[in-house]
Amino acid sequence: MTKTPQTLTIAGSDSGGGAGIQADLKTFQELGVYGTSVITAVTAQNTTGVAAIYPMSAESVREQLTAIGSDFEISALKTGMLFDPEIIKETAAAIQQFGWNKLVVDPVMIAKGGASLLQQEAVEALKIHLLPLAFLVTPNIPEAQALTGIAITDSASRHLAAQRILSMGAESVVIKGGHGKDPKYAEDYFLHSSGESVLYRSSRIATMQTHGTGCTFAAAVAAQLAKGEELQNAICTAKEFIQAALRVPLNIGSGHGPTNHAAYKADLAVKRGVDSIEVFR
Ligand SMILES: Nc1ncnc2c1ncn2[C@@H]1O[C@H](COP(=O)(O)OP(=O)(O)O)[C@@H](O)[C@H]1O
């Protein structure tokens, strides 16, 4: 009997349900993998912003990680909001202890409304302890700039920033283009430590409902990896997933609303297909 692939998200809770743990579990469910979770912080949050952050203690994070590691067979995992250096160290230690592979690190730093989801001193901890364990790192443009100190203004500086992130020990990186300036396209740039690069391009959707796009994208990559999909195809599926989730808005809340996690599967079910993604290798 084949078992459902098991996945793990290590991230913050978003009370509004659009980002963080909630977005990750919805994405896992939609893509047909079993989702487990380790909560690093509880945020009081809705579509208009983050009102408060309550980080979990390092001990409670360790206990959650141990509960997962001692019982589940994790085929792929992702990290999101990790908040402080202690939580990052506990996370890295557990990943090594339990031998978890296929780690997708979404280096969450700042929420769309401007709240800081990662302490300044935790950026170094992320680079030292977590990036060397990463199969894929998925920064958005501001995060890639913060990790590298390189201003991303064109494709050459984006490539340089990607190279710099790989030099920190990650096996591969995709710099996401949601924050890019191009009004027509949202372009994600993938670079592997072998030197191979891929550009994933979709039409840019004009919408305010972008809360949780990064979390959802990284969770979709992890889900596909858990099912055994090869990395570059997993990224393409994640891009299709987020494209569908943005294209069919839910119109929830008065601010940056959540994406529609159910749209991808609904599209496939009626065989409408999702917007095709252009892939340049
Ligand atoms: N308006 C948009 N139209 C189409 N794709 C988008 C749009 N905004 C973001 N994306 C896609 O969503 C994913 C998350 O990107 P991004 O918004 O940069 O991440 P984050 O949520 O971490 O800031 C990427 O694949 C990106 O290309």
Ligand SMILES: Cc1ncc(COP(=O)(O)O)c(N)n1
């Ligand atoms: C708990 C939590 N984690 C992550 C994000 C980032 O959201 P986004 O994916 O929109 O950048 C968030 N707003 N809240």
